[in-house]
Amino acid sequence: MMALVYWLEQGLTPMEEFIRNLETSVDAINGVLWADWVLYILLGTGILFTIWSGFCQYRALTHGSRVIRGDYDRKSDPGAINHFQALSSALSATVGLGNIAGVSVAVALGGPGAVFWMWVVGFVGMALKTTEVTLSMLYRNADPNDEPHGGPMWVAKKGFERWSPKLKPVGAVVGTLFCITLLISAITGGNMFQAWNVAEVTTQYFPTVPRIVSGILMAALVGAVIIGGIKRIGAVAGRLVPFMCVIYLLAGFYVLAIHLGDIPDIFRLIIASAFSPVDAGQSFLGATTGYAFLWGMKRALFSNEAGQGSSPIIHSAAKTDEPVREGIVAGLEPFIDTIVVCTITALVVLASGAWNRPPETMLPNGSTLVVQNPTIAQMGQLPTLTGEGGDQKLVVTDPVAVDTTRLGADRAVFVLVDAPDSQHANRSVPTAITGSVSGSGANSTIVWGPVPAGAQITDKTRVVYQGATPKWTVSATTIPPKVDTEQAISGIWEVNNGVFVVVGGGFDERTGRDRHKITGTVQKVTDAGATVQWDSIEAAVSPQLVGMGVFGNYAGASLTSHAFDRVTPGLGMWIVVLASWLFALSTMISWSYYGEQGVVYITGGHGVFLYKIIYCLMILVATVGVIKTDAQLDAWSALGTGVMLFANIPIMLVFGYQAMRAYHEYIRKLKSGVFHPHRPPKLSDVVEGKDTE
Structure with missing residues (x-):
């Protein structure tokens, strides 16, 4: 284990190029998985089953509540855990860092309007959950009772075979494809997303605790539980989920009570922002309505897992002889997860002002953006421009000796000229002219590319830089201490604190800005301030600083904790750190079971122990620095969610009529009094599962 950690830490530099290429591929895949038409299909599927079921959301809130209370539990029913434990186990996967970190990401990037679309997904998600869990219960294998098997893979395998024995291979292939997507999602969203956020928020408040230490502790705790199988998972979840939800919600209600007078305005802002763009503010970069829709959908689907096909796997372990009954119970998940817990997080972030917070300090006077690319040559004389308008060419009078050993595979270089800024009239900005090098040393020849219209040669055009595109970074490496008001909230600068500045550059269609x-x-931190190592942004045209503010870079769970701190300094440290650990552990435990069932389906049960070892090791991978930003993290979690939705939604559409037929038959029996609830058992027995033992 430690050898793997050492290799990752020491091999990070040679891995960076591989990781960058991998991220590019992931972004391209996500561009397809999360295209607008895909989101419309998902939303339409939820609306379809909402109407088809006659608004099953009502049954989830009424009848479902009685079922989880134990009114219909029977010891003789097939399965391994009672309804309450099944719901708790499923919620332990859904109520996780997505509720703390994911919601903050949605609001920070998509604006307040993202919350509205989260509500929409939460509502229709109740119908999706009811449908997919009912389907899985219809096709589950409850023999043996200790470890029942179910989920979309079994629906596909058995469903196609029931249609026709000739379609059995089709069902097997579809089931296998779903399991592959299940394993991808288990490792990314169910594991690495959780581990990264916990390590991030822990390091924020306890800088002396390395991220890898958090990773080792999480891996040990998760491993200790998942080795015990579904009954141990159900027992842990039955105790952990209610406790962590109550603690977190009480803290949220405290913040909202302080901002009680602001709540009506916040709801108006949420609804208005869902249908109109939000302007850029201080730390907020702005968002279009489409961007709010995208982030609301993505984060809600990631959080409540509706339509993803994961929850049916654990619900299939419920002790019941009525498949629809467990489906109705499952409908409570999106309500609790999204409409309750996610809303509390969103309101805290909005009410505290953390989503559009002021800067924590200002850059020193004279700070600007400079090129980070290495210099590989210097011209003796200034080049000249020939031609007019868009037909200008760069002419270099003297030969340029280029150190080609420092060039990349594309042998690209660039120089900077001043050219009119397309975003702002009457302003010129440094702009790159790219060239390609042939030959070497004194025999180097550079073929220069197009020259921007209106370009002007300046003294800085003498310098030849490595690469095809300039990388711009901040000139000031030292920043002053935090202003008093922000220092009272988040304390002084600490080593490893993240910061950012806002720059104006190319137009971003997603944000509309x-x-x-x-x-x-x-x-490094001194009495005079802090030393910062700045990252860079690639752009052919130099971005410009928007103001001189330096903002705290609170990403994911750390933004939620900062929101609590803005109300009561120090509150976020304990509430969010504790909740993050509990939420993440419960999610990783449940998702390990989901992935395990994928392994069982593919291999017949072989390799399960090896899978559990790999699953725990991936917790360490997420905490050693391979993933550095919330944007990278979101890309991986979006990949896991997206591929599962792509695999499961077609299964639901093909076999969904069977779930709806069973659902309406169950409701007919319920209304006619066929089912007779018994006296509710003791609550402690329900929580511990003793009422069905």
Whole structure:
């Protein structure tokens, strides 16, 4: 284990290029998985089953509540755990860092309007959950009772075979494809997303605790539980989930009570922002309505897992002889997860002002953006421009000796000229002219590319830089201490604190603005301030600083904790750190079971122990620095969610009529009094599962 950690830490530099290429591929895949038409299909599927079921959301809130109370539990029913434990186990996967970190990401990037679309997904998600769990219960294998098997893979395998024995291979292939997506999601969203956020928020408040230490502790705790199988998972979840939800919700209600007078305005802002763009503010970069819709959908689907096909796997272990009954119970998940817990997080972030917070300090006077690319040549004389308008060419009078050993595979270089800023009239900005090098040393020849219209040669055009595109970074490596008001909230600068500045550059269609971030990390703290190592932003045209503010870069769970701190300094440290650990552990435990069932389906049960070892090791991978930003993290979690939705929604659409037929038959029996609830058992027995033993 430690050898793997050492290799990752020491091999990070040679891995960076591989990781970058991998991230590019993931972004391209996500571009398809989360295209607008895909989101419309998901939303339409939820609306379809909402109407088809006659608004099953009502049954989940009424009849479902009685079922989990134990009114219909029977010891003789097939299965391994009672309804309450099944719901708790499923909620332990859904109520996780998505509720703390994911909601903050949605609001920070999509604006307040993202919350509205989360509500929409939460509502229709109740119908999706009811449908997919009912389907899995219809096709589950409850023999043996200790470890029942169910989920979309079994629906596909058995469902196609029931249609026709000739379709059995089709069902097997579809089931296998679903399991592959299940394993991807288990490792990314169910594991690495949780581990990264816990390590991030822990380091924020306890800088002396390395991220890898958090990773080792999480891996040990998760491993200790998942080795015990579904009964141990159900027992742990039955105790952990209610406790962590109550603690977190009480803290949220405390914040909202302080901002009680602001709540009506916040709800108006949420609804208005769902249908109109939100302008850029201080730390907020702005968002279009489409961007709010995208982030609301993504984060809600990631959080409540509706339509993803994961929850049916654990619900299939419920002790019941009525498949629809467990489906109705499952409908409570999106309500609790999204409409209750996610809403509390969103209101805290909005009410506290953390989503659009002021800067924590200002850059020193004279700070600007400079090129980070290495210099590989210097011209003796200034080049000239020939031609007119868009037909200008760069002419170099003297030969340029280029150190080609420092060039990349594309042998690209660039120089800077001043050219008119397309975003702002009457302003010129440094702009790159790219060239390609042939030959070497004194025999180097550079073929220069197009020259921007209106370009002007300046003294800085003498310098030849490595690469095809300039990388711009902040000139000031030292920043002053935090202003008093922000220091009272978040304390002084600490090593490893994240910061960012806002720059104006190329237009971003997603946000509807030309705003971007350049992030940095505090490397050293002195009485005079902090030394920052800035990252860079690639752009052919130089971005411009928007103001001189330096903002705290609170990402994911750390933004939620900062929101609590803005109300009561120090509150976020205990509430969010504790909740993050509990939520993440419960999610990783449940998702390990989901992935395990995928392994069982594919291999017949072989390799389960090896899978559990790998699952725990991936917790360490997420905490050694391979993933550095919330944007990278979101890309991986979005990949896991997206591929599962792509695999499961078609299964629901093909076999969903069977779930609806069973659902309406069950409701007919319920209304006619066929089912007779018994006296509710003791609550402690329900929580511990003793009422069905």
